[in-house]
């Protein structure tokens with residue numbers, strides 16, 4: 193006798209993940225284009241300049257680490273190259289450990305800088 197499960201099948205789960213990935217990419221494209229219009233195409237950290245194909249290595253960093261906070265004036269955005277962006281997030285986690293203050297965000301929230309961070313919550317819906 194087969195027990196009926198309401199759980200998602202693997203293929204459904206995969207579909208959901210790829211849907212979310214698409215969604216995130218679309219969203220990223222939206223604010224990335226805006227940010228690229230607003231700011232000079234230069235990494236805010238290492239001041240490397242980007243043009244042509246290289247522009248793909250220039251990413252939008254959210255100063256408050258909240259990807260949903262996208263004010264059209266760009267006040268929450270910073271253009272960083274892939275390397276500086278990576279460094280920025282690693283540093284954020286370390287700073288958090290050093291200061292050990294929990295009045296803002298927990299290090300865990302910094303780590304959830306990924307398109308799949310909300311997946312667990314979405315699956316529960």
Ligand SMILES: [Zn+2]
Nearest residue numbers: 235238273276
């Ligand atoms: Zn850089």
Ligand SMILES: [Zn+2]
Nearest residue numbers: 252253254277
């Ligand atoms: Zn970032």
